[in-house]
Amino acid sequence: MILLSLTRRHILALALGAAVLSTGPLVSPRAAYAADPVEVAALFTGSVTQGNWDVPGYAAFDKMVKKYSFKPSYIENATYEKAPAILRQLASRGVKMIICHSSGYSAAIQEIAKEFPDTQFVLYSYASSTGDLKNYTAWSLDWDQYGFVTGAVAAASSKNKHIAIISGEEIPSAKRAQEFTIKGAKSLVPDIQVDTVYTGSFSDVAKAKEIATGVIARGADVLLPSADLADVGTQQAADEEEAHTIGAYMDQSPAYPNAVITSTVLNFDKAYDEMGQLMTAGKLDGKVHTMDLSNEGWTLQKPFKHVDAKVEMDVFATMAKIAKGEIDVEK
Amino acid sequence: MVFDPITISLLLAAAIRLGAPMLLASLGELVSERTGVLNIGLEGIMLFGAFGAVFGLQLTGMPYAAVAFGALWGMLAVGVVAIAVASLRADQIVVGIGFNILALGATSLLRDMVLSPAFQSPSLRNVSSYRIPYFSELPIVGRAVFSQSPILYGAVIVAILFWIFFRHTRLGLIFRAVGEGASAADAAGISVTNIRFSAMLVTGIMTGIAGAYLTLVASGGVFVDNITGGRGYLAVAVVIFGRWHPIWVMLASILFGAADALQYQGQAIGLSISPPLLLMSPFLLALIAWVLVGKSKTGPSEIGIPFLRGQK
Numbered sequence: 001m002i003l004l005s006l007t008r009r010h011i012l013a014l015a016l017g018a019a020v021l022s023t024g025p026l027v028s029p030r031a032a033y034a035a036d037p038v039e040v041a042a043l044f045t046g047s048v049t050q051g052n053w054d055v056p057g058y059a060a061f062d063k064m065v066k067k068y069s070f071k072p073s074y075i076e077n078a079t080y081e082k083a084p085a086i087l088r089q090l091a092s093r094g095v096k097m098i099i100c101h102s103s104g105y106s107a108a109i110q111e112i113a114k115e116f117p118d119t120q121f122v123l124y125s126y127a128s129s130t131g132d133l134k135n136y137t138a139w140s141l142d143w144d145q146y147g148f149v150t151g152a153v154a155a156a157s158s159k160n161k162h163i164a165i166i167s168g169e170e171i172p173s174a175k176r177a178q179e180f181t182i183k184g185a186k187s188l189v190p191d192i193q194v195d196t197v198y199t200g201s202f203s204d205v206a207k208a209k210e211i212a213t214g215v216i217a218r219g220a221d222v223l224l225p226s227a228d229l230a231d232v233g234t235q236q237a238a239d240e241e242e243a244h245t246i247g248a249y250m251d252q253s254p255a256y257p258n259a260v261i262t263s264t265v266l267n268f269d270k271a272y273d274e275m276g277q278l279m280t281a282g283k284l285d286g287k288v289h290t291m292d293l294s295n296e297g298w299t300l301q302k303p304f305k306h307v308d309a310k311v312e313m314d315v316f317a318t319m320a321k322i323a324k325g326e327i328d329v330e331k
Numbered sequence: 332m333v334f335d336p337i338t339i340s341l342l343l344a345a346a347i348r349l350g351a352p353m354l355l356a357s358l359g360e361l362v363s364e365r366t367g368v369l370n371i372g373l374e375g376i377m378l379f380g381a382f383g384a385v386f387g388l389q390l391t392g393m394p395y396a397a398v399a400f401g402a403l404w405g406m407l408a409v410g411v412v413a414i415a416v417a418s419l420r421a422d423q424i425v426v427g428i429g430f431n432i433l434a435l436g437a438t439s440l441l442r443d444m445v446l447s448p449a450f451q452s453p454s455l456r457n458v459s460s461y462r463i464p465y466f467s468e469l470p471i472v473g474r475a476v477f478s479q480s481p482i483l484y485g486a487v488i489v490a491i492l493f494w495i496f497f498r499h500t501r502l503g504l505i506f507r508a509v510g511e512g513a514s515a516a517d518a519a520g521i522s523v524t525n526i527r528f529s530a531m532l533v534t535g536i537m538t539g540i541a542g543a544y545l546t547l548v549a550s551g552g553v554f555v556d557n558i559t560g561g562r563g564y565l566a567v568a569v570v571i572f573g574r575w576h577p578i579w580v581m582l583a584s585i586l587f588g589a590a591d592a593l594q595y596q597g598q599a600i601g602l603s604i605s606p607p608l609l610l611m612s613p614f615l616l617a618l619i620a621w622v623l624v625g626k627s628k629t630g631p632s633e634i635g636i637p638f639l640r641g642q643k
Binding site: 207209218240 | 550607
């Protein structure tokens with residue numbers, strides 16, 4: 001019995017140890033430290049080597065810390081519920097600027113920022129306000145514009161007048177994105193049919209692929225992936241079933257040359273460079289900096305493939321009107 | 332909402348494809364459970380198998396070699412669980428849960444270390460689809476049932492073989508005897524540890540192939556973190572739903588696959604049920620299965636109970 005209880009304790013300890021190791025955020029061994037005493041950290045929801053959101057975000061972060069000679073560190077797999085503890089830990093350690101690469105960190109920043117007035121908290125993605133906190137500054141992408149334009153691209157490219165939006169979980173931002181995507185699609189092709197489907201997961205590639213195959217069989221010929229890591233499945237299905245798709249956040253045409261018409265390309269470099277610049281000058285202002293079509297916050301990859309040149313012209317004309325304020329996507 | 336032939340065919344095809352990883356894993360789990368081992372670590376083993384298959388594909392460029400890699404990684408992964416459960420007689424639930432959490436972190440780390448983000452998968456057509464002559468031309472069921480992956484056809488054959496094994500062979504009887512009464516089997520001179528260890532290795536191979544199916548057939552050669560998405564847990568429920576019978580397990584996995592498929596086929600055809608409600612349907616089925624296990628009289632009597640010589 002003694003042997004048994006010891007063994008059980010050992011196994012419990014192993015399991016608990018494994019739990020701590022595997023669920024804890026992974027501080028990457030690749031975090032390199034430069035000589036500059038100003039320490040800057042970044043939080044990512046996933047891995048910086050996987051997917052299309054954290055990869056270009058990390059690349060922009062890396063470029064910025066090198067340019068401004070900051071001492072960098074970054075944390076992968078920093079889930080939202082762990083964010084307050086991570087932010088508190090980093091700020092207590094004396095990190096001067098903490099960049100959070102997802103809108104989901106907003107609540108954690110608002111909770112922690114007031115406790116650490118000497119640390120600058122920065123968010124990239126979406127924020128409607130910074131809660132009057134002087135040490136919380138946000139770079140907010142205009143996702144309504146983004147959805148509207150991608151919808152317009154899909155509709156203009158669809159020969160069947162039938163497109164599909166394949167989203168991950170049914171969260172408010174996803175529902176809002178779908179709403180503006182449909183609005184954008186109907187702005188160019190009023191009688192377009194738009195299927196909207198949730199996979200219920202941001203990482204289930206197989207499910208996304210299965211869904212994509214199904215909507216293609218029903219006649220959709222342009223698919224809009226919006227499920228993060230699972231988007232690979234949608235793009236694969238489009239590639240295999242001779243349908244088309246739109247890459248998200250970075251140029252994805254090299255991976256699916258037969259399927260990708262164009263990709264949205266977010267100007268991560270510009271946003272991160274502004275963060276570095278303002279931090280160095282001590283001018284981070286506690287405001288929301290909007291990234292949209294009028295200030296090169298994002299664009300579409302050119303040239304478009306697999307569609308007539310007119311599609312590209314029409315879409316860029318629409319984008320120019322949005323940038324000048326001639327089209328208000330909110331109306 | 333229209334249930335036309337295309338919709339029915341798509342739903343059936345999706346049910347079978349989505350049920351396939353659960354079928355492979357649950358057939359493996361069935362063998363363990365028949366010997367009294369409740370292997371909750373199926374989710375983690377499937378993750379290792381999924382990773383191993385893509386790693387194998389990257390190394391060899393050959394889809395079937397990649398499947399073998401998936402089976403091997405599944406076997407190695409289950410070896411860790413088997414040492415703890417069968418040899419050291421640790422608590423099966425605690426070890427299984429701990430292993431699943433470990434697998435999530437370990438496969439993420441391994442992906443980061445050894446899988447190339449720029450890896451372009453070769454054609455996987457020969458492992459993802461085979462049209463059975465004549466039958467694949469049949470209306471509705473042709474494409475849905477007879478144009479599936481050869482791995483899936485293999486799983487059907489394995490289900491039949493497992494039924495024969497447990498029903499008509501002496502070794503199958505020994506496996507069942509260990510699950511029904513380990514002490515009695517031990518008294519009869521049967522090595523309970525060896526039988527349980529062997530059964531778990533079969534579980535590892537089958538679950539590793541399930542992971543390989545998930546990445547090679549269903550995901551086109553891509554591995555992402557947590558790609559299994561709870562399928563391992565569902566496979567445990569499938570075994571219970573299938574009443575520990577290989578043929579019923581096969582049908583139960585298609586039922587779970589159908590629940591999974593209905594999630595989005597329902598959304599796409601405008602089924603007026605809230606998407607979150609549809610999304611929870613496979614897990615609702617799993618919950619029913621777990622409730623049923625408490626009332627079941629057909630399951631192995633000593634399931635989940637570590638074997639300790641001299642204790643009843």
